[in-house]
Amino acid sequence: MEMTGAQIAIEELKAGGVEIAFGIPGGAIMPFYDDLLKANFKHILTRHEQGAAHMADGYARVSGKVALVVATSGPGATNLITGLLTAQMDSVPLIAVTGQVSTPM
Amino acid sequence: MTKYNWLIKDVRQIQGVIREAVRVATGGRPGPVLVDIPKDIQTARTEYNPQAPVRGPLPAVRQMPEPDAKAIEKLIEAMERAERPVILAGAGIIKAGASAELAQFARHAQIPVINTLLGMGGFPGTDPLFLGMPGMHGTAYANFALCECDLLINLGARFDDRVTGKVSSFCLKAVIVHVDIDAAEIGKRVKTHIPILGNVRDVLRSLNQQVRPVERRAWIGQVEAWKRDYPLQYGWDGSVKPQYVIEQIQEITGGDALFATGVGQHQMWAAQFLRFNEPRAFVSSGGLGTMGFGLPASIGAKFGRPDKEVWLIDGDGSFAMTLVELATAAMYNVPVRAVILNNAFLGMVRQWQELFFGKRYSHSHYPTNPDFAKIAEGYGVKGFSVRDVDQVRSVLEQAADHDGPVVMDFHVNPEENVWPMVPAGAGNDEMQLAPPAPESAR
Known part of the structure; x- marks a missing residue:
């Protein structure tokens, strides 16, 4: 299955048992944030x-x-x-x- | 700054790097890792197969070898010869999940246990064998035990300078055993007679199979006498004493809560006056000493253990550094009970200036501190301001019953110091029990 780099990172984090993120978005990380939202990954702003x-x-x-x-x-x-x-x-x-x-x- | 870090230059690297990042962060001696991902790599597409094998773990996370059986045998021989053994239990006990093994070992072999700051909760604070914290602001009886012991068993502590004091006078009468998962820590600061490299839980399990029960009446009696004759104490003058506030929190919670701190005097009082029932209950920046750690760490702690009550014991200096995260507590309605022991000073700096810099209080005073209760209200967080000692208990109880974040600004006696104290650069045998000035003697 073809996926974006950000999607792959998120899938691997989930597979590694990571359940929550803490952070703040900004220009250089926006594609990753877009995929966090699509993956419904728990995130605390x-x-x-x-x-x-x-x-x-x-x-x-x-x-x-x-x-x-x-x-x-x-x-x-x-x-x-x-x-x-x-x-x-x-x-x-x-x-x-x-x-x-x-x-x- | 990190245990390991990566800059990804090709999207095909991402799967392997992230998998390795999780392993490196959590394996061996844990630590933070960082993965830097350029924007075009985040959006680049490639084939992803979750089952695809990725390359093996880095050396840092390879399986720990079994602890050396000969070294463990030497330790057991040393224990049989010892008349005055002491355990120094560090954060390694908590990280290895070895609290039950430690309790069994200490009780079986009748050895008193000292917990480092980050080791708090690794051994029950209510156990008769518990001696509290060692070193600069440790209990008198822990430091007496360190000075007098003939066998020191360090289980997963790194001989921090706040623990050892002057190394050349540290545990001079003792055979020193050091169990650590990180070979680089063994022998780094303190000459070690019996080094044991390995996971402290494996070592304790092996010990527990071999150790014979003993009685140490004379030594245990000596330690109990020190605990009776040199307890932690503070004076009573009608002002709000920070130690009193912490004692009341201990009573209200029964120690059954998670406690975060900032860095400074309040952190030392929290370590001295709280009694931790279980591991992973004390969240405090030890190695770096990061002021401002407390509020965000307490919010994170509540997400990590939503079933537990979370208290923050902070100072006004530390709290002001990251108080913007009250907005985060409000937005997610995180019910953190934030206690500010507000002395309008960088209190530990003030204490050192009083004792070692001729009472010249160079830039450690915040005479125009904000009204933290009002600041809290501004963020949509419940706020209390307390100046009267008679209100302490009732405000803490109201906060404990509040089902959202709450800030309590306790205006405490600004002249209170942390005792006992081993002056910086001095040995643990030079500990001062109480203030040198007679008028403030307690």
Whole structure:
């Protein structure tokens, strides 16, 4: 079956037991968000990407399950940094997907 | 910044990378991973077969080898020789799901258990063998036990500097055993006599099959005397004491809730005065010390365990850093009970300035803090503001009964410090039990 890259990513995340995403859409990640909606994937819209990363972290610490964090390129990705390093230092699993400018750029 | 990361340049890579990303994040010593996907790759199409084999896992997630039986034998011999053994149980116990195995081991072998900050809940806080937290703001009896023990069994803790204090005076009388899933942690900061690489649950199961029950009356009696003679305590002067607020939360919940924190004094008081009944109940940024972690982490915790009540114990400094996520709590009606222990200071900074910088309070004071209750109301979240100690209990009870998010702004005594304290750079044997100034002695 032919699918988009974003659809394949979402299918593989679901197959890996990921049930929830926290994040904020933006230009470079919009196709992924479109497919999240079509796949009816549970997503919590936050106000800052750092908040999204900490939510995924809190989710994992209490449940033992892993959550998805989604952010766009540039400031979306850099706003994740404190959340990612917090999880790294405390050995907490989370999966971040970030948008990036197209490959020809 | 991450355990591993990928930039995808071809849509045909996506299936394998995402599958590997899940394995790397959750396998071995867990951690965050990041997958960067260019916009044109998100929309590019390719054939997808969910059953297609993808390449094998990275070395980081290969199956842990069985723990070395000879090393475990050495540990058992050391336990038989030891008169004053202590367990230091870290986050590894929680991540490995080894709490039941730890409880069996400690009770069977009659060894007191110290929990690190991130290890809280790995051993029941109500067990007579529980000694609380070690190190900089640990209990006096945990630090006495570390200084006096002749065998230290580290189970999944990384010998953080807040635990060890000055390494050259750490556990000088003890044979040191370190069980860890990450070889890079063993011997990194503390000289280890018996290293055991492996999953701590496998190690404990093996130990539990071999350990003989013993009595350690003299040592257990000594530890109990320390607990009786040097309990955690705080003074009572009619102001709202932060420790009192936490004690009331403990009473109302019976410890049967999830607790998130920010970073600072309130975090230490939460670790000292809450009693965790089970693992995965304490959500706190230990390694990095991220102020602002608490509110979003508590919201995430409620999504992770919707069946549990979630409390946030925060400081005004930490809370202000990410309070915008009150909007998220309101939008999804996440019933987080947010407690702000508001001293209008970066309290831990203020404490260090008082004790080590000649009371020069350089830029640690927020005299014009916002009205957090009003801010909450602005977000559509229930807000309380408390200045009177007689209102503490009733506000906490109203919040516990509220079926949406709630913010409680407790104006606590700004001069309260966290005790005991091992000064930065000092050894655990140099712990100060109480304030040096006689007028504030408790």
